[in-house]
Amino acid sequence: MAFLTHDELAGDPNRVFNVVGKLGEGSYGTVHKAMHVRTSQLCALKLIPADDVDDMEKEIGIMRGCESDYVVQFYGSWVWDRYLWIAMEYCGAGSVADVMRISGTTLREPQIAVICANTLHGLQYLHSRGKIHRDIKAGNILLTVNGAAKLADFGVAGQLSENNAKRTTVIGTPFWMAPEVIQEVGYNTLADIWSLGITAIEMAEGRPPYHKIHPMRAIFMIPTKPPPKLDNPSAWSDNFNDFIAKCLVKNPAQRPTAEELLKHPFITSAPGLSVLSETVSNVMDKIAAGALDDDEEEEEEEDDTPALGTMRLDETMKPVGRGPPAAAPSSSAAAAASTLPSPTSPTGHDEEDEFSSGTMQIAGTFRPQETMRVDSDTSHRPYQPAFMQYLQPQAPPQAPPATATATSVPPSPSTAQIDPRTALARLDRTIEMEVAAVHARYDAQRQALLLQIASEPDTN
Numbered sequence: 193m194a195f196l197t198h199d200e201l202a203g204d205p206n207r208v209f210n211v212v213g214k215l216g217e218g219s220y221g222t223v224h225k226a227m228h229v230r231t232s233q234l235c236a237l238k239l240i241p242a243d244d245v246d247d248m249e250k251e252i253g254i255m256r257g258c259e260s261d262y263v264v265q266f267y268g269s270w271v272w273d274r275y276l277w278i279a280m281e282y283c284g285a286g287s288v289a290d291v292m293r294i295s296g297t298t299l300r301e302p303q304i305a306v307i308c309a310n311t312l313h314g315l316q317y318l319h320s321r322g323k324i325h326r327d328i329k330a331g332n333i334l335l336t337v338n339g340a341a342k343l344a345d346f347g348v349a350g351q352l353s354e355n356n357a358k359r360t361t362v363i364g365t366p367f368w369m370a371p372e373v374i375q376e377v378g379y380n381t382l383a384d385i386w387s388l389g390i391t392a393i394e395m396a397e398g399r400p401p402y403h404k405i406h407p408m409r410a411i412f413m414i415p416t417k418p419p420p421k422l423d424n425p426s427a428w429s430d431n432f433n434d435f436i437a438k439c440l441v442k443n444p445a446q447r448p449t450a451e452e453l454l455k456h457p458f459i460t461s462a463p464g465l466s467v468l469s470e471t472v473s474n475v476m477d478k479i480a481a482g483a484l485d486d487d488e489e490e491e492e493e494e495d496d497t498p499a500l501g502t503m504r505l506d507e508t509m510k511p512v513g514r515g516p517p518a519a520a521p522s523s524s525a526a527a528a529a530s531t532l533p534s535p536t537s538p539t540g541h542d543e544e545d546e547f548s549s550g551t552m553q554i555a556g557t558f559r560p561q562e563t564m565r566v567d568s569d570t571s572h573r574p575y576q577p578a579f580m581q582y583l584q585p586q587a588p589p590q591a592p593p594a595t596a597t598a599t600s601v602p603p604s605p606s607t608a609q610i611d612p613r614t615a616l617a618r619l620d621r622t623i624e625m626e627v628a629a630v631h632a633r634y635d636a637q638r639q640a641l642l643l644q645i646a647s648e649p650d651t652n
Protein backbone atom coordinates (compact mmCIF):
# COMPACT_ATOMS: atom_id res chain seq x y z
CA MET A 193 0.00 0.00 0.00
CA ALA A 194 1.29 3.37 -1.00
CA PHE A 195 1.16 5.09 2.36
CA LEU A 196 3.22 2.43 4.13
CA THR A 197 6.87 2.59 3.13
CA HIS A 198 9.12 -0.41 2.74
CA ASP A 199 10.94 0.51 5.96
CA GLU A 200 7.70 0.89 7.87
CA LEU A 201 6.61 -2.55 6.74
CA ALA A 202 9.82 -4.07 8.08
CA GLY A 203 10.26 -2.29 11.38
CA ASP A 204 8.70 -1.93 14.82
CA PRO A 205 4.98 -1.25 14.25
CA ASN A 206 4.78 0.57 17.59
CA ARG A 207 6.85 3.34 16.01
CA VAL A 208 4.67 3.45 12.92
CA PHE A 209 1.21 3.27 14.49
CA ASN A 210 -0.54 4.61 17.55
CA VAL A 211 -2.91 1.88 18.64
CA VAL A 212 -5.97 3.63 20.02
CA GLY A 213 -8.57 0.98 20.65
CA LYS A 214 -9.51 -2.66 20.35
CA LEU A 215 -12.11 -3.30 17.66
CA GLY A 216 -12.76 -6.97 18.08
CA GLU A 217 -11.48 -10.44 18.27
CA GLY A 218 -11.56 -13.33 15.84
CA SER A 219 -10.49 -16.93 16.11
CA TYR A 220 -6.90 -16.11 15.16
CA GLY A 221 -6.20 -12.88 16.98
CA THR A 222 -7.30 -9.38 17.83
CA VAL A 223 -8.15 -6.39 15.67
CA HIS A 224 -7.18 -2.90 16.81
CA LYS A 225 -7.93 0.59 15.60
CA ALA A 226 -4.70 2.45 14.94
CA MET A 227 -3.48 5.71 13.56
CA HIS A 228 -0.57 5.77 11.15
CA VAL A 229 1.68 8.34 12.81
CA ARG A 230 3.28 9.87 9.72
CA THR A 231 0.07 10.41 7.74
CA SER A 232 -2.58 10.40 10.51
CA GLN A 233 -4.51 7.86 8.46
CA LEU A 234 -6.71 5.50 10.46
CA CYS A 235 -6.40 1.79 9.83
CA ALA A 236 -7.24 -1.55 11.37
CA LEU A 237 -4.41 -3.74 12.64
CA LYS A 238 -4.96 -7.45 12.98
CA LEU A 239 -2.48 -9.17 15.29
CA ILE A 240 -2.00 -12.88 15.02
CA PRO A 241 0.45 -14.99 17.02
CA ALA A 242 3.29 -15.84 14.65
CA ASP A 243 2.62 -19.57 15.13
CA ASP A 244 -0.52 -19.14 13.03
CA VAL A 245 1.20 -17.31 10.19
CA ASP A 246 0.88 -20.28 7.84
CA ASP A 247 -2.89 -20.33 8.34
CA MET A 248 -3.09 -16.67 7.43
CA GLU A 249 -1.07 -16.84 4.25
CA LYS A 250 -4.04 -17.61 2.04
CA GLU A 251 -6.16 -14.85 3.61
CA ILE A 252 -3.35 -12.36 3.07
CA GLY A 253 -2.78 -13.60 -0.48
CA ILE A 254 -6.43 -13.12 -1.39
CA MET A 255 -6.70 -9.71 0.30
CA ARG A 256 -3.45 -8.50 -1.25
CA GLY A 257 -4.72 -9.34 -4.72
CA CYS A 258 -7.92 -7.29 -4.31
CA GLU A 259 -8.29 -3.70 -5.33
CA SER A 260 -11.97 -2.78 -5.11
CA ASP A 261 -14.11 -0.20 -3.31
CA TYR A 262 -16.25 -3.11 -2.19
CA VAL A 263 -13.52 -5.19 -0.56
CA VAL A 264 -11.67 -4.15 2.60
CA GLN A 265 -8.30 -2.90 1.41
CA PHE A 266 -5.10 -4.61 2.45
CA TYR A 267 -2.24 -2.21 3.32
CA GLY A 268 0.55 -4.60 4.25
CA SER A 269 1.67 -7.33 6.64
CA TRP A 270 4.85 -8.18 8.49
CA VAL A 271 6.08 -10.22 11.42
CA TRP A 272 7.32 -8.38 14.48
CA ASP A 273 7.92 -9.61 18.00
CA ARG A 274 6.22 -13.00 17.58
CA TYR A 275 3.15 -11.52 15.94
CA LEU A 276 1.98 -11.23 12.39
CA TRP A 277 0.71 -7.68 11.91
CA ILE A 278 -1.81 -7.07 9.14
CA ALA A 279 -2.67 -3.47 8.32
CA MET A 280 -5.95 -2.92 6.49
CA GLU A 281 -8.61 -0.36 5.77
CA TYR A 282 -10.52 0.78 8.85
CA CYS A 283 -14.30 0.38 8.63
CA GLY A 284 -15.55 2.59 11.45
CA ALA A 285 -19.00 1.06 11.97
CA GLY A 286 -17.77 -2.52 12.26
CA SER A 287 -19.69 -5.38 10.76
CA VAL A 288 -23.37 -5.33 9.78
CA ALA A 289 -23.90 -7.84 12.59
CA ASP A 290 -22.21 -5.43 15.03
CA VAL A 291 -24.49 -2.61 13.88
CA MET A 292 -27.64 -4.70 14.41
CA ARG A 293 -26.46 -5.94 17.79
CA ILE A 294 -25.50 -2.52 19.12
CA SER A 295 -28.55 -0.71 17.76
CA GLY A 296 -30.77 -3.55 18.95
CA THR A 297 -32.72 -3.42 15.71
CA THR A 298 -32.85 -5.17 12.41
CA LEU A 299 -32.38 -3.23 9.18
CA ARG A 300 -35.02 -1.57 7.03
CA GLU A 301 -35.58 -2.68 3.47
CA PRO A 302 -33.83 0.29 1.77
CA GLN A 303 -30.81 -0.27 4.03
CA ILE A 304 -30.74 -3.96 3.18
CA ALA A 305 -30.95 -3.07 -0.52
CA VAL A 306 -27.89 -0.80 -0.28
CA ILE A 307 -25.85 -3.40 1.61
CA CYS A 308 -26.88 -6.14 -0.84
CA ALA A 309 -25.96 -3.90 -3.78
CA ASN A 310 -22.48 -3.18 -2.33
CA THR A 311 -22.00 -6.84 -1.46
CA LEU A 312 -22.97 -7.88 -4.98
CA HIS A 313 -20.41 -5.46 -6.41
CA GLY A 314 -17.81 -7.04 -4.13
CA LEU A 315 -18.87 -10.54 -5.15
CA GLN A 316 -18.89 -9.64 -8.83
CA TYR A 317 -15.31 -8.41 -8.38
CA LEU A 318 -14.17 -11.58 -6.57
CA HIS A 319 -16.07 -14.00 -8.81
CA SER A 320 -14.71 -12.44 -12.01
CA ARG A 321 -11.27 -13.35 -10.63
CA GLY A 322 -12.25 -16.90 -9.81
CA LYS A 323 -12.38 -16.29 -6.07
CA ILE A 324 -15.13 -17.63 -3.80
CA HIS A 325 -15.59 -15.89 -0.46
CA ARG A 326 -17.33 -18.92 1.16
CA ASP A 327 -18.35 -17.11 4.33
CA ILE A 328 -20.75 -14.35 3.35
CA LYS A 329 -22.85 -13.27 6.35
CA ALA A 330 -23.63 -10.05 8.21
CA GLY A 331 -20.60 -10.61 10.48
CA ASN A 332 -18.25 -10.50 7.50
CA ILE A 333 -19.62 -7.40 5.79
CA LEU A 334 -18.04 -4.28 7.27
CA LEU A 335 -19.52 -0.79 7.13
CA THR A 336 -17.60 2.45 6.86
CA VAL A 337 -18.82 5.52 8.72
CA ASN A 338 -20.43 6.62 5.44
CA GLY A 339 -22.45 3.42 5.27
CA ALA A 340 -20.47 1.80 2.45
CA ALA A 341 -20.41 -1.99 2.79
CA LYS A 342 -17.21 -3.94 2.12
CA LEU A 343 -16.43 -7.63 2.07
CA ALA A 344 -14.05 -8.77 4.79
CA ASP A 345 -12.62 -11.90 6.35
CA PHE A 346 -11.10 -13.99 3.62
CA GLY A 347 -10.05 -16.66 6.08
CA VAL A 348 -11.86 -19.42 4.22
CA ALA A 349 -12.00 -17.92 0.73
CA GLY A 350 -11.06 -20.18 -2.14
CA GLN A 351 -9.55 -19.79 -5.56
CA LEU A 352 -10.92 -21.55 -8.60
CA SER A 353 -8.67 -22.29 -11.54
CA GLU A 354 -9.23 -23.43 -15.10
CA ASN A 355 -8.42 -26.99 -14.09
CA ASN A 356 -10.45 -26.82 -10.93
CA ALA A 357 -13.67 -25.00 -11.67
CA LYS A 358 -15.50 -26.53 -8.72
CA ARG A 359 -14.60 -26.97 -5.09
CA THR A 360 -15.75 -29.76 -2.80
CA THR A 361 -14.43 -28.83 0.64
CA VAL A 362 -17.28 -28.23 3.05
CA ILE A 363 -16.56 -24.83 4.42
CA GLY A 364 -18.39 -21.80 5.76
CA THR A 365 -20.79 -21.19 8.61
CA PRO A 366 -23.63 -23.74 8.83
CA PHE A 367 -26.74 -21.53 8.65
CA TRP A 368 -25.42 -19.63 5.64
CA MET A 369 -24.10 -22.61 3.70
CA ALA A 370 -25.48 -23.40 0.24
CA PRO A 371 -27.06 -26.86 -0.25
CA GLU A 372 -24.40 -27.89 -2.77
CA VAL A 373 -21.62 -27.02 -0.30
CA ILE A 374 -23.22 -29.24 2.32
CA GLN A 375 -23.86 -32.05 -0.16
CA GLU A 376 -20.24 -32.03 -1.25
CA VAL A 377 -21.22 -32.38 -4.91
CA GLY A 378 -18.97 -29.58 -6.06
CA TYR A 379 -19.72 -25.88 -5.95
CA ASN A 380 -18.55 -22.66 -7.45
CA THR A 381 -18.97 -18.91 -6.96
CA LEU A 382 -22.77 -19.29 -6.89
CA ALA A 383 -22.49 -20.68 -3.36
CA ASP A 384 -21.80 -17.07 -2.27
CA ILE A 385 -25.09 -15.98 -3.84
CA TRP A 386 -27.02 -18.43 -1.67
CA SER A 387 -25.22 -17.10 1.41
CA LEU A 388 -26.13 -13.55 0.36
CA GLY A 389 -29.82 -14.58 0.25
CA ILE A 390 -29.50 -15.96 3.78
CA THR A 391 -27.71 -12.77 4.83
CA ALA A 392 -30.59 -10.69 3.39
CA ILE A 393 -32.99 -12.62 5.65
CA GLU A 394 -30.54 -12.19 8.54
CA MET A 395 -30.54 -8.41 8.03
CA ALA A 396 -34.35 -8.31 7.88
CA GLU A 397 -35.04 -10.62 10.82
CA GLY A 398 -31.88 -10.42 12.88
CA ARG A 399 -31.06 -14.10 12.51
CA PRO A 400 -30.62 -16.53 9.65
CA PRO A 401 -33.26 -19.20 8.97
CA TYR A 402 -33.05 -22.27 11.24
CA HIS A 403 -31.20 -20.26 13.90
CA LYS A 404 -33.35 -21.85 16.58
CA ILE A 405 -32.17 -25.32 15.82
CA HIS A 406 -28.85 -27.00 16.30
CA PRO A 407 -26.48 -25.93 13.49
CA MET A 408 -25.69 -29.53 12.68
CA ARG A 409 -29.37 -30.26 12.24
CA ALA A 410 -29.69 -27.17 10.07
CA ILE A 411 -26.95 -28.64 7.93
CA PHE A 412 -29.13 -31.63 7.22
CA MET A 413 -32.25 -29.53 6.65
CA ILE A 414 -30.82 -26.99 4.20
CA PRO A 415 -30.40 -29.48 1.32
CA THR A 416 -33.64 -31.35 2.01
CA LYS A 417 -36.19 -28.59 2.77
CA PRO A 418 -37.57 -26.00 0.33
CA PRO A 419 -35.54 -22.76 0.22
CA PRO A 420 -36.16 -20.49 3.21
CA LYS A 421 -38.27 -17.34 2.90
CA LEU A 422 -38.90 -14.30 5.05
CA ASP A 423 -41.04 -15.16 8.10
CA ASN A 424 -43.67 -12.62 7.13
CA PRO A 425 -43.36 -12.06 3.37
CA SER A 426 -46.30 -9.62 3.18
CA ALA A 427 -44.42 -7.19 5.44
CA TRP A 428 -41.84 -6.73 2.68
CA SER A 429 -41.94 -5.61 -0.95
CA ASP A 430 -42.43 -8.04 -3.82
CA ASN A 431 -39.01 -7.03 -5.10
CA PHE A 432 -37.32 -7.98 -1.85
CA ASN A 433 -39.15 -11.31 -1.63
CA ASP A 434 -38.24 -12.03 -5.22
CA PHE A 435 -34.59 -11.08 -4.71
CA ILE A 436 -34.34 -13.55 -1.83
CA ALA A 437 -36.08 -16.24 -3.87
CA LYS A 438 -33.61 -15.71 -6.71
CA CYS A 439 -30.60 -15.99 -4.40
CA LEU A 440 -32.04 -19.06 -2.72
CA VAL A 441 -32.60 -21.25 -5.77
CA LYS A 442 -31.45 -24.65 -4.62
CA ASN A 443 -30.06 -25.78 -7.94
CA PRO A 444 -26.93 -23.66 -8.45
CA ALA A 445 -27.22 -24.11 -12.21
CA GLN A 446 -30.41 -22.03 -12.04
CA ARG A 447 -29.16 -19.49 -9.53
CA PRO A 448 -28.28 -16.07 -10.99
CA THR A 449 -24.76 -14.68 -10.88
CA ALA A 450 -23.74 -11.54 -9.01
CA GLU A 451 -23.68 -9.68 -12.31
CA GLU A 452 -27.25 -10.76 -13.12
CA LEU A 453 -28.50 -9.89 -9.65
CA LEU A 454 -27.06 -6.39 -9.93
CA LYS A 455 -29.80 -5.85 -12.54
CA HIS A 456 -32.57 -7.05 -10.21
CA PRO A 457 -35.12 -4.29 -9.44
CA PHE A 458 -34.51 -4.66 -5.70
CA ILE A 459 -30.90 -3.67 -6.35
CA THR A 460 -31.39 -1.15 -9.14
CA SER A 461 -33.90 0.73 -7.00
CA ALA A 462 -31.58 0.77 -3.95
CA PRO A 463 -31.22 4.28 -2.52
CA GLY A 464 -27.90 6.02 -1.74
CA LEU A 465 -25.62 5.33 1.20
CA SER A 466 -27.22 8.13 3.21
CA VAL A 467 -30.02 5.72 4.10
CA LEU A 468 -27.54 4.08 6.47
CA SER A 469 -25.87 7.15 7.88
CA GLU A 470 -28.40 7.77 10.66
CA THR A 471 -28.20 4.18 11.90
CA VAL A 472 -24.42 4.23 11.72
CA SER A 473 -24.12 7.50 13.62
CA ASN A 474 -26.62 6.30 16.26
CA VAL A 475 -24.54 3.19 16.73
CA MET A 476 -21.37 5.26 17.08
CA ASP A 477 -23.15 7.46 19.67
CA LYS A 478 -24.28 4.39 21.59
CA ILE A 479 -20.78 3.03 21.65
CA ALA A 480 -19.48 6.37 22.86
CA ALA A 481 -22.09 6.22 25.63
CA GLY A 482 -20.85 2.79 26.74
CA ALA A 483 -23.12 0.52 24.71
CA LEU A 484 -20.31 -1.93 24.30
CA ASP A 485 -20.08 -2.53 28.04
CA ASP A 486 -23.87 -3.04 28.32
CA ASP A 487 -23.73 -5.37 25.39
CA GLU A 488 -21.12 -7.57 27.01
CA GLU A 489 -23.09 -7.74 30.26
CA GLU A 490 -26.25 -8.70 28.40
CA GLU A 491 -24.49 -11.50 26.60
CA GLU A 492 -23.22 -12.90 29.87
CA GLU A 493 -26.65 -12.78 31.47
CA GLU A 494 -28.57 -14.31 28.60
CA ASP A 495 -26.74 -17.55 28.65
CA ASP A 496 -29.67 -19.45 27.16
CA THR A 497 -30.29 -17.08 24.29
CA PRO A 498 -27.74 -17.21 21.53
CA ALA A 499 -26.34 -13.76 20.84
CA LEU A 500 -26.90 -12.43 17.35
CA GLY A 501 -25.06 -14.67 14.99
CA THR A 502 -23.65 -16.69 17.87
CA MET A 503 -24.74 -20.18 18.77
CA ARG A 504 -23.34 -21.67 21.92
CA LEU A 505 -22.84 -25.35 22.45
CA ASP A 506 -21.72 -27.48 25.30
CA GLU A 507 -18.08 -28.07 25.94
CA THR A 508 -18.09 -31.60 24.59
CA MET A 509 -18.02 -29.92 21.21
CA LYS A 510 -14.66 -28.93 19.90
CA PRO A 511 -14.50 -25.34 18.81
CA VAL A 512 -14.15 -25.11 15.09
CA GLY A 513 -15.23 -21.53 15.06
CA ARG A 514 -14.22 -18.34 16.64
CA GLY A 515 -13.55 -17.57 20.22
CA PRO A 516 -15.53 -15.21 22.38
CA PRO A 517 -17.89 -12.72 20.72
CA ALA A 518 -16.10 -9.88 19.03
CA ALA A 519 -16.33 -6.50 20.59
CA ALA A 520 -17.76 -3.99 18.21
CA PRO A 521 -15.79 -0.99 17.09
CA SER A 522 -15.56 1.97 19.32
CA SER A 523 -15.60 5.56 18.30
CA SER A 524 -14.48 6.42 21.80
CA ALA A 525 -11.24 4.81 21.03
CA ALA A 526 -9.37 6.52 23.82
CA ALA A 527 -11.82 5.18 26.37
CA ALA A 528 -11.37 1.68 25.07
CA ALA A 529 -7.61 2.08 24.83
CA SER A 530 -6.24 -1.12 23.53
CA THR A 531 -4.06 -3.54 25.35
CA LEU A 532 -1.63 -5.09 22.96
CA PRO A 533 -1.01 -8.77 23.50
CA SER A 534 1.30 -9.65 26.34
CA PRO A 535 3.82 -12.48 26.03
CA THR A 536 1.66 -14.70 28.26
CA SER A 537 -1.58 -13.98 26.46
CA PRO A 538 -1.22 -14.23 22.73
CA THR A 539 -4.59 -12.72 21.95
CA GLY A 540 -4.42 -10.01 24.54
CA HIS A 541 -6.99 -11.49 26.91
CA ASP A 542 -6.96 -14.03 29.67
CA GLU A 543 -7.13 -17.36 27.97
CA GLU A 544 -8.44 -19.02 31.11
CA ASP A 545 -11.58 -16.97 30.62
CA GLU A 546 -12.12 -17.94 27.06
CA PHE A 547 -14.49 -20.84 27.55
CA SER A 548 -14.79 -20.77 31.30
CA SER A 549 -18.57 -20.60 31.13
CA GLY A 550 -18.51 -24.15 29.85
CA THR A 551 -19.89 -23.01 26.54
CA MET A 552 -18.24 -22.73 23.19
CA GLN A 553 -19.25 -20.92 20.11
CA ILE A 554 -19.96 -22.83 17.01
CA ALA A 555 -21.48 -20.24 14.72
CA GLY A 556 -18.01 -19.45 13.54
CA THR A 557 -16.08 -20.28 10.48
CA PHE A 558 -15.01 -23.80 9.68
CA ARG A 559 -11.28 -23.52 9.20
CA PRO A 560 -9.73 -24.63 5.96
CA GLN A 561 -7.00 -26.61 7.67
CA GLU A 562 -9.70 -28.82 9.13
CA THR A 563 -10.26 -30.33 5.72
CA MET A 564 -13.84 -31.44 5.61
CA ARG A 565 -14.46 -34.02 2.93
CA VAL A 566 -16.66 -37.04 2.65
CA ASP A 567 -14.87 -40.17 3.67
CA SER A 568 -14.72 -42.23 0.49
CA ASP A 569 -15.44 -45.47 2.33
CA THR A 570 -19.03 -45.06 3.42
CA SER A 571 -20.15 -48.60 2.72
CA HIS A 572 -20.19 -49.99 6.23
CA ARG A 573 -21.41 -47.13 8.34
CA PRO A 574 -24.08 -44.46 8.18
CA TYR A 575 -23.15 -41.46 6.10
CA GLN A 576 -22.22 -38.33 7.90
CA PRO A 577 -20.46 -35.33 6.44
CA ALA A 578 -16.76 -35.47 7.24
CA PHE A 579 -16.87 -32.32 9.36
CA MET A 580 -19.06 -34.07 11.95
CA GLN A 581 -15.95 -35.70 13.35
CA TYR A 582 -14.64 -32.28 14.35
CA LEU A 583 -17.79 -31.53 16.25
CA GLN A 584 -18.40 -34.77 18.07
CA PRO A 585 -14.97 -36.10 18.79
CA GLN A 586 -16.08 -37.79 21.99
CA ALA A 587 -19.12 -39.53 20.60
CA PRO A 588 -18.71 -43.20 19.81
CA PRO A 589 -19.24 -44.20 16.18
CA GLN A 590 -22.92 -44.14 15.20
CA ALA A 591 -23.91 -42.58 18.50
CA PRO A 592 -26.95 -40.30 18.34
CA PRO A 593 -26.22 -36.56 18.44
CA ALA A 594 -25.39 -35.50 21.95
CA THR A 595 -27.34 -32.27 22.09
CA ALA A 596 -31.02 -31.77 21.65
CA THR A 597 -30.85 -28.02 21.49
CA ALA A 598 -28.08 -25.54 20.94
CA THR A 599 -27.89 -24.46 24.55
CA SER A 600 -28.64 -27.61 26.50
CA VAL A 601 -25.80 -29.53 28.07
CA PRO A 602 -26.26 -33.20 27.29
CA PRO A 603 -26.00 -35.55 30.23
CA SER A 604 -23.31 -38.14 30.02
CA PRO A 605 -24.98 -41.44 29.03
CA SER A 606 -23.09 -43.29 31.72
CA THR A 607 -24.21 -41.12 34.62
CA ALA A 608 -27.53 -39.54 33.72
CA GLN A 609 -30.99 -40.88 34.37
CA ILE A 610 -32.72 -40.07 31.10
CA ASP A 611 -36.44 -39.47 31.21
CA PRO A 612 -38.07 -41.78 28.62
CA ARG A 613 -39.93 -38.84 27.03
CA THR A 614 -36.66 -36.99 26.57
CA ALA A 615 -35.08 -40.13 25.22
CA LEU A 616 -37.98 -40.57 22.79
CA ALA A 617 -37.73 -36.97 21.61
CA ARG A 618 -34.00 -37.46 21.09
CA LEU A 619 -34.58 -40.68 19.24
CA ASP A 620 -37.06 -38.94 16.93
CA ARG A 621 -34.57 -36.19 16.22
CA THR A 622 -31.80 -38.66 15.65
CA ILE A 623 -33.84 -40.63 13.15
CA GLU A 624 -34.92 -37.43 11.44
CA MET A 625 -31.28 -36.43 11.04
CA GLU A 626 -30.28 -39.84 9.82
CA VAL A 627 -33.07 -39.82 7.24
CA ALA A 628 -31.97 -36.36 6.13
CA ALA A 629 -28.40 -37.62 5.88
CA VAL A 630 -29.49 -40.60 3.76
CA HIS A 631 -31.41 -38.19 1.51
CA ALA A 632 -28.38 -35.95 1.20
CA ARG A 633 -26.16 -38.91 0.31
CA TYR A 634 -28.72 -40.21 -2.17
CA ASP A 635 -29.03 -36.78 -3.82
CA ALA A 636 -25.27 -36.36 -3.99
CA GLN A 637 -24.63 -39.77 -5.49
CA ARG A 638 -27.58 -39.54 -7.85
CA GLN A 639 -26.52 -36.14 -9.12
CA ALA A 640 -22.97 -37.37 -9.70
CA LEU A 641 -24.25 -40.38 -11.66
CA LEU A 642 -26.65 -38.25 -13.70
CA LEU A 643 -23.82 -35.91 -14.58
CA GLN A 644 -21.69 -38.88 -15.58
CA ILE A 645 -24.49 -40.25 -17.79
CA ALA A 646 -25.06 -36.84 -19.36
CA SER A 647 -21.38 -36.53 -20.22
CA GLU A 648 -21.23 -39.97 -21.90
CA PRO A 649 -21.14 -39.91 -25.72
CA ASP A 650 -24.44 -40.87 -27.29
CA THR A 651 -23.96 -44.42 -28.69
CA ASN A 652 -27.34 -44.63 -30.46
Ligand SMILES: Nc1ncnc2c1ncn2[C@@H]1O[C@H](COP(=O)(O)OP(=O)(O)OP(=O)(O)O)[C@@H](O)[C@H]1O
Nearest residue numbers: 215216217218219223236281282283286345514518
Ligand atom coordinates in the same frame (compact mmCIF):
# COMPACT_ATOMS: atom_id res chain seq x y z
N1 LIG B 1 -11.03 -3.53 8.95
C1 LIG B 1 -11.77 -3.46 10.06
N2 LIG B 1 -12.30 -2.28 10.45
C2 LIG B 1 -13.05 -2.19 11.57
N3 LIG B 1 -13.34 -3.24 12.36
C3 LIG B 1 -12.85 -4.43 12.02
C4 LIG B 1 -12.04 -4.61 10.86
N4 LIG B 1 -11.69 -5.92 10.78
C5 LIG B 1 -12.26 -6.52 11.80
N5 LIG B 1 -12.96 -5.64 12.58
C6 LIG B 1 -13.70 -5.93 13.81
O1 LIG B 1 -12.99 -6.94 14.50
C7 LIG B 1 -13.79 -8.11 14.66
C8 LIG B 1 -12.91 -9.34 14.53
O2 LIG B 1 -12.47 -9.46 13.19
P1 LIG B 1 -11.70 -10.74 12.65
O3 LIG B 1 -11.58 -10.62 11.18
O4 LIG B 1 -10.46 -10.95 13.43
O5 LIG B 1 -12.57 -11.88 13.12
P2 LIG B 1 -13.96 -12.39 12.70
O6 LIG B 1 -14.20 -12.19 11.25
O7 LIG B 1 -14.99 -11.79 13.61
O8 LIG B 1 -13.74 -13.90 13.07
P3 LIG B 1 -12.81 -15.03 12.42
O9 LIG B 1 -11.41 -14.57 12.45
O10 LIG B 1 -13.04 -16.16 13.36
O11 LIG B 1 -13.35 -15.31 11.08
C9 LIG B 1 -14.87 -8.01 13.59
O12 LIG B 1 -16.04 -8.70 13.96
C10 LIG B 1 -15.09 -6.50 13.51
O13 LIG B 1 -15.98 -6.07 14.53
